[in-house]
Amino acid sequence: MDILMTDEQEMVRDSARTFLEGECSPALVRKMEADPLGYDKEIWSQAAELGWQGISLPEQYGGSGLPLTYLGIILQEVGRALAPIPLLSSAAAALTLAEAGSEGQRKVILPSVADGSLILTWAVSEADVRCRPGTIGMTAEADGSEFVLNGNKTFVDNFAAADKCLVLCRTARAGDGRHGLSLFLVDTDASGISETPLIPTAKDRQSRVSFDGVRVSKDNLVGRLNEGWPVAERMLDRATALLCAQMMGAARKDAELAIEYAKMREAFGQPIGAFQSIQHMCADMIIWIDGGDLLTFEALWKMDQGLPCRVEVSQAKSFCNEKALASARNAQIIHGGIGFMMELDLHLWYRRIASWTMRLGTTYEHRARIAEALLDHPGEVVLGRPLPDSEPVAAEELRKTA
Incomplete structure (x- = not known):
């Protein structure tokens, strides 16, 4: 993997940053x-x-x-500006349709997604x-030429804004739980659907x-019927890696705000950035963010190459969860008491x-998945599958303690 951006990638990044700096102000973020x-x-x-x-x-x-x-580069800039647009949720679902949808679904849905006239999302968590x-x-039972869906989904991103939603349902019973799951494309305004807005820490749009x-x-x-889990799993991995890109974009901007404040704020007759403790905090932030970027783009690069990437996705998410949040906390500490006030724009990034660290898997969930890989293939880094529930007791004990 080439860790340096190409000229074309830099152009995409600079174009996105210039656009969002001109159009997306903190005042607009608060309004949304x-x-x-x-x-x-x-x-x-x-x-x-x-x-x-x-x-x-x-x-x-x-x-x-x-x-x-x-797409990861774009989402970095979206996170940097906190741009209030449903790009991650719509793109992740659209990429799944591009991969696993029928030709008819792709022809009807994807052009409308690409031109911005149709918004997608997905619903997996319960x-x-x-x-x-x-x-x-959640179940989907066959009834003639239709399926009847019953159940609840939680933490669905941008459901109120979406036109269609990819919904994972159980269509058959199975001993290990992996077989018997299917994905359906559902109109968000279909009869029988009700939505309850949730209020996450980010104050963006999530729903039950x-x-x-x-x-x-x-x-x-x-x-294919009853074989939707591998498709959903790949969708979640893509969404997780892309969320890491968005998270690290926000963390880098947050760190830059703190570093600039450290240069300007004076105490005892000199900028607080002259104090070694503040310098170390600033250095830690940049080290963490650069590390998160490298892990994130390694996972995305492996996806592009068609290589196994589940461990890399979990490495990125578990690391970014901890280090992006630690960086944001450092930024607040550098600002002092004002850094903890809701009225300060810095708080928008925090x-x-x-909130994003809690989505698509906590640090502990992703560490457990990495641990399962090590147990399944000792001495190897690549995971081809998660451990089934029938593995020896040692595997279950590792899951509990990882």
Whole structure:
């Protein structure tokens, strides 16, 4: 993997940063926190003109066909500016349709995603929010030419803004929980759906969504019946790596704000940046953020190359969860008491970083997945599959303590 950006990647980054610096102010971010949909339609429309929504979608469906690393670069800038747009949730679902959807689904859905006229999201988590097949209890029962969906999903990103949602359901019973899961593309305004807005720390848009007798055509099945977990797992891995990119973009901006404050704020007749303790905190922030970037883009690069990447995704998320939040805390400490006031713009970055660390797997969940890899293939780093529930007791003990 080449860790340095190409000229083209730098151009994409600089273009995105210039655009968002001009269009997305902290005042707009605060305004969107109170908006029912939670996103700015003007920025979303302009982002479509720049090709962001379709940057990694196939060219035959209106996309640019660029590697996932380019989407990661865009999401870094989205995180840096805290841009209130549903790019991550929509892109992750669209990439799943590009991979596993039928030709008809791709032809109808993806061009509209690429031009910004249609927004997607996904719904996987339930009462047990761990991203494991055994936690899925929502059912989809066949009834003639339709499936009937019943159950609840939690922490669904941007559901109120989305037009369609990829929903993971159990369509058959299975001993190990992995078989018998299927993905369906569901209209968010379908009869029988009710949405309850949640209020996360980030104050962005997440929802609890109930499905009560929701009917969808069998044509809305994404992938093969009862074999939806591998597709959903790849979707979650992509979304996790892209979330890391967004998180580290926010962390870098947060650190830059603190470093500039340390240069300007004076105490005892000199800038506080002259004190060694502050210098060490600033150095730690940059070391952590650079490390998170490297792990994140290694995971995205492996996805682009078609290589096993589950361990790399978990390495990135577990590291970014801890270090992005630690960096944000350092930034607040450097600002002193004012750093903990909601009125200070710095708090916008802290709240989002803190909230994003809890999504798509906590540090402990991802450490457990890495530990499972080490147990499954001692001495190796690459994981091809998670340990099934039937593995020896030692495996279960490792899961509990990892």
